[in-house]
Amino acid sequence: MTMTDQFIYTEPDPLELAEYREQVQTWMNENMPKRDPLNPWHPSEDDNERSSRNRELQRRLHDAGFAAVCYPKEYGGQSLTVAHQRIIDDVSEGFDMPILFSAPTLSIIGPILLEFGTEEQKQRYIPRFIRGDDLWVQFMSEPSGGSDLAGALTRADKDGDSFVINGSKIWSTFAQRSDFALMLARTNWEVPKHRGLTMFIVPIHQPGIEIHTIKMADGTDEFCQEYFNDLLVPAENVVGKVDDGWTVATRLLFHERAAVGGASPYTQGKMRQRRADSLEDLAVLAAKEPVGDAGNRRQQLGRLETLNRVHRLLSDRVVRGIKGGHLPGPAGSLVRLFHGLVGVEQASVNMDLYGQQALVWDEGASVGDHGVRFVQRQAACIGGGTTEMARNIISERILGMPRELATDKELPFNQVPRNG
Amino acid sequence: MRYDLTDDQEFFRETARRFIETEVPISTVREWHDLAEGCPQNWWRSAAELGWTSLLVPENLGGGSISDRPIVDLSIVADEMGRGITPGPFMPTNVVADTIARSGNPAQQTLLEEVVSGQAMLAWAVNEPDGLHLDNNFATHATPTNGGYTIAGTKVAVEAAAQAHHLLVTATAPNGLAQFLLPTNTVGLTITPQESLDLGRRFAQVQLEGVQVGTDALVGSPGAPTEADVCRQRNIMVLLQCADNAGAASKVLEFTVEYAFDRYSFGRPLASYQALKHRFADMKMWAEASCAAVDGAADALAAGQAEAQMISVAKSYVGDYSVELMHECVQMHGGIGVTYDHDLHLYLRRATVNRGLFGTPSDHRAQLSQMLGY
Incomplete structure (x- = not known):
C-alpha cells in the first residue's frame, strides 16, 4: 500500500x-x-x-x-x-x-x-x-461498461467556478434515498484515459439529476441509474486534484474490494445481515422444515460453516499480510474473490436445503426468497467488481503475471474506439 | 506461513527452512525413500537440537518453546516440513510427548529427556482397520486383570511404530477410554511395516495379542480424562496435517508459477494466457485461505477456545483445497507433471495421506455440523 x-x-x-x-x-x-x-x-x-x-x-x-x-x-x-x-x-x-x-x-x-x-x-x-x-452513494460505473471504469464517458466541463456535468451513471445502490455521491467524470479528452478524470462530491437532490430505479431479476429495486443534464457542481467539490481522479478511484476500488470481501476495518456490523444467509438462521429454518437426508444436510451445512469461517480468517490474514508487507495492497482481491464464491455456494446450498419449498410456496411465505435468491446468485460475483477482474488483479498484481493486452492505454481518450 | 510471527518465531522459522534446504533437499528426500527407518537417526537428533521435539514439553521436563503459544510454534515447523516434504516422525512424537507431559506419571515423564534430545521417537497406535473412530469407540480392548490390564486388538497406519521406542496405545476399557505407554519390545506386541502412498514417512501395523501390562503403563486416568487427552491428540495431529498441507500447497504453487513464467508455447509464456492466469488466481486464493484456516485452528487450539470446531473447519477446507491445488498444478505442468521424476507426485502423495488420516474433509464437515447442533 x-x-x-x-x-x-x-x-x-x-x-x-x-x-x-x-x-x-x-x-x-x-x-x-x-x-x-x-x-x-x-x-x-x-x-x-x-x-x-x-x-x-x-x-x-x-x-x-x-x-x-x-x-x-x-x-x-x-x-x-x-x-x-x-x-x-x-x-x-x-x-x-x-x-x-x-x-x-x-x-x-x-x-x-x-x-x-x-x-x-x-x-x-x-x-x-x-x-x-x-447516506452516500458512488457514481462510478456507466452504462457503457462496468469493469473498464477508467473509460468513463460522463463529462465535466469547467465553467467559471463550477463544472457542468453531462452523462449517465449506473449501479449506484439506493441513490434515490441517499444524499450525496462521489462521482468520477472526464475533465480532459485530449489525454490518455487514466489522466483525464476527476472525482467530485455531488449533492444528489438538485436540478440536473434524474434518478431511475432498476428492477433486478430478484424483484428488488435498490440499484439506480442517473442521468445528468447540465448539472452544476462547484469547483470546491473536487476531491483530490483535477485530472487526477484515477488516483482517487484506484484507492476507492481498493476500499470497495475490502468492503465487499469483508476485509474493511470501516464496515459496521456484518454485511450479510441484509439477507437470510446467516448459517445459524439457515440451521434454524432447516431444523424447522428439514429436507432430504440428515447426512447430506450435515455435509452441506458443514461446508458452508467452513467457508464462512475461512472467509473471515482469510480477511484477517490479508489485512495482516498487507499491513506487514507480506502481501501487496491488491491482495484485497483474494478476499473479494472468496466472497463471491461463498455467495454462490450459499445460494446453491440454500436451494438444495429448502427443496421444493423454495420453488412453490404458500402465499407470503418467506422461504421463497431462497428460490429467488438462487436466480440472482451470480450477483455476488458481479457487484463490487467482477470475480474476473479479481482474478486478473490476483494473477497480475500479486503473482506478477503479464497484464492483459490493452490498446487504449497511451491513446488520447477522444481517439479510443468505443461502443456504437 | 503466518503473517504475525514474533521476531523469535521468525528466526526459528528461518532456521528450520535453512536446515531443511541444506540438510534434506528433495534429492535427499528421494534417497531416504530407500531407508527402512525413513530418516537417519543422527539427522533426527540434529532436528531435535533445533527444538522440533521440545516445544510441547514444559521446561521443568527438559523442553521449551519459542513463544508462550507452543502450539503455534509447532505449526511453524509443520508448515516448513510440508514445504520440504521432510520425512521424520515429527507429528506422532510431538503429539505423544504432549500427552506424556500433561498426563504421564513421573516414570513416564523421564522418557521425555530422550525424546527432546532426538534419541527416542514416539508413535500413537490409534487407527484401526475398520475406520475412523471419531466417536472414540475402539475395537482394541483393555481388560482389567489382577494388578493391571490385558490389551488385545489391531492398530494400523501407525506412523513410526517400527522406529519408535514407545507406543501410546488407545483402547476401550470398562470405564471408558484408556491409554497405555508401551516399550515397542513389549511381549505380545508385533509391529509389521506397511506400505504407504507417502514414500517419506513410515507406517506400520501393530498387533496386540494378550499384552499384559501393569497399571504403571496407564497414561492418565481411564474414562473422561483420557477422552479429553485423545481429543487433544487428535486436534494437534489434524492441525499439524493441515499446516503441513498448507505449507506444501504454497510451495507447489510457487514452483508452478515459476514454471508458468519459464514455459513458452506458441511464442508466449504460459503465464500470459488469461485462461491459465485465472486458474492461478484461484489457486493463490486457495493457498492463502488454507494458511488462514491453519492460523485460525492454531490460534483456537493455543487459546483452548472452541478448538475442535476450528480444527474441523481447517481439515474440511485445507484437506480438500490443498490437494485440489496440487492436482491443478499437475495439470499446469502437462505430461512432465505426471512423471515419477517430477517432485509433484511426492507432494501429492504426502498431502493425500494427510488429507485422509484422522478424518477426511467430509468426516470433519459432518463432525462440525454435529458440534454446532445442526
Missing part, C-alpha cells in the same frame, strides 16, 4: 477488549432491536421506511459512542482499533444494524474523504454521516 492508512491495527490489551465486549453487549441488549432470524431483512418495508430506520439506528449507535469507532475522534469517530470494531460486529449479529451505512458510506466513501479530502470537506461531511444524517 502506498498511501497511509488512518485506522489503528495494533492489538489492544485482551482484558480491555473483554470489558469492551461486555459494554457493547449490555448496551445493545438495552438499546438495539433484536433481529428476527426467520424474517431478517424486513421484506415488507418500503424504501422510505428502510432509509429512516437505518438513519435512526445509526444515530443511536453514534450517540452511545459505538458508531464508526475506527474513525478519528476529530471527525466524529472514537479513534479505536480494528479489534474494537470487530467486537461490535460480533455482538451486533443478533441485532438490527444500520447496514445501509456500512457500504459505501462508511467503508468506501469515508476512507476516501479521510485520505484525499480537504480539511474543510472532512469537517463538513464526515461527522454528518457518522451521526446518521447523510
Whole structure:
C-alpha cells in the first residue's frame, strides 16, 4: 500500500477488549432491536421506511459512542482499533444494524474523504454521516461498461467556478434515498484515459439529476441509474486534484474490494445481515422444515460453516499480510474473490436445503426468497467488481503475471474506439 | 506461513527452512525413500537440537518453546516440513510427548529427556482397520486383570511404530477410554511395516495379542480424562496435517508459477494466457485461505477456545483445497507433471495421506455440523 492508512491495527490489551465486549453487549441488549432470524431483512418495508430506520439506528449507535469507532475522534469517530470494531460486529449479529451505512458510506466513501479530502470537506461531511444524517452513494460505473471504469464517458466541463456535468451513471445502490455521491467524470479528452478524470462530491437532490430505479431479476429495486443534464457542481467539490481522479478511484476500488470481501476495518456490523444467509438462521429454518437426508444436510451445512469461517480468517490474514508487507495492497482481491464464491455456494446450498419449498410456496411465505435468491446468485460475483477482474488483479498484481493486452492505454481518450 | 510471527518465531522459522534446504533437499528426500527407518537417526537428533521435539514439553521436563503459544510454534515447523516434504516422525512424537507431559506419571515423564534430545521417537497406535473412530469407540480392548490390564486388538497406519521406542496405545476399557505407554519390545506386541502412498514417512501395523501390562503403563486416568487427552491428540495431529498441507500447497504453487513464467508455447509464456492466469488466481486464493484456516485452528487450539470446531473447519477446507491445488498444478505442468521424476507426485502423495488420516474433509464437515447442533 502506498498511501497511509488512518485506522489503528495494533492489538489492544485482551482484558480491555473483554470489558469492551461486555459494554457493547449490555448496551445493545438495552438499546438495539433484536433481529428476527426467520424474517431478517424486513421484506415488507418500503424504501422510505428502510432509509429512516437505518438513519435512526445509526444515530443511536453514534450517540452511545459505538458508531464508526475506527474513525478519528476529530471527525466524529472514537479513534479505536480494528479489534474494537470487530467486537461490535460480533455482538451486533443478533441485532438490527444500520447496514445501509456500512457500504459505501462508511467503508468506501469515508476512507476516501479521510485520505484525499480537504480539511474543510472532512469537517463538513464526515461527522454528518457518522451521526446518521447523510447516506452516500458512488457514481462510478456507466452504462457503457462496468469493469473498464477508467473509460468513463460522463463529462465535466469547467465553467467559471463550477463544472457542468453531462452523462449517465449506473449501479449506484439506493441513490434515490441517499444524499450525496462521489462521482468520477472526464475533465480532459485530449489525454490518455487514466489522466483525464476527476472525482467530485455531488449533492444528489438538485436540478440536473434524474434518478431511475432498476428492477433486478430478484424483484428488488435498490440499484439506480442517473442521468445528468447540465448539472452544476462547484469547483470546491473536487476531491483530490483535477485530472487526477484515477488516483482517487484506484484507492476507492481498493476500499470497495475490502468492503465487499469483508476485509474493511470501516464496515459496521456484518454485511450479510441484509439477507437470510446467516448459517445459524439457515440451521434454524432447516431444523424447522428439514429436507432430504440428515447426512447430506450435515455435509452441506458443514461446508458452508467452513467457508464462512475461512472467509473471515482469510480477511484477517490479508489485512495482516498487507499491513506487514507480506502481501501487496491488491491482495484485497483474494478476499473479494472468496466472497463471491461463498455467495454462490450459499445460494446453491440454500436451494438444495429448502427443496421444493423454495420453488412453490404458500402465499407470503418467506422461504421463497431462497428460490429467488438462487436466480440472482451470480450477483455476488458481479457487484463490487467482477470475480474476473479479481482474478486478473490476483494473477497480475500479486503473482506478477503479464497484464492483459490493452490498446487504449497511451491513446488520447477522444481517439479510443468505443461502443456504437 | 503466518503473517504475525514474533521476531523469535521468525528466526526459528528461518532456521528450520535453512536446515531443511541444506540438510534434506528433495534429492535427499528421494534417497531416504530407500531407508527402512525413513530418516537417519543422527539427522533426527540434529532436528531435535533445533527444538522440533521440545516445544510441547514444559521446561521443568527438559523442553521449551519459542513463544508462550507452543502450539503455534509447532505449526511453524509443520508448515516448513510440508514445504520440504521432510520425512521424520515429527507429528506422532510431538503429539505423544504432549500427552506424556500433561498426563504421564513421573516414570513416564523421564522418557521425555530422550525424546527432546532426538534419541527416542514416539508413535500413537490409534487407527484401526475398520475406520475412523471419531466417536472414540475402539475395537482394541483393555481388560482389567489382577494388578493391571490385558490389551488385545489391531492398530494400523501407525506412523513410526517400527522406529519408535514407545507406543501410546488407545483402547476401550470398562470405564471408558484408556491409554497405555508401551516399550515397542513389549511381549505380545508385533509391529509389521506397511506400505504407504507417502514414500517419506513410515507406517506400520501393530498387533496386540494378550499384552499384559501393569497399571504403571496407564497414561492418565481411564474414562473422561483420557477422552479429553485423545481429543487433544487428535486436534494437534489434524492441525499439524493441515499446516503441513498448507505449507506444501504454497510451495507447489510457487514452483508452478515459476514454471508458468519459464514455459513458452506458441511464442508466449504460459503465464500470459488469461485462461491459465485465472486458474492461478484461484489457486493463490486457495493457498492463502488454507494458511488462514491453519492460523485460525492454531490460534483456537493455543487459546483452548472452541478448538475442535476450528480444527474441523481447517481439515474440511485445507484437506480438500490443498490437494485440489496440487492436482491443478499437475495439470499446469502437462505430461512432465505426471512423471515419477517430477517432485509433484511426492507432494501429492504426502498431502493425500494427510488429507485422509484422522478424518477426511467430509468426516470433519459432518463432525462440525454435529458440534454446532445442526
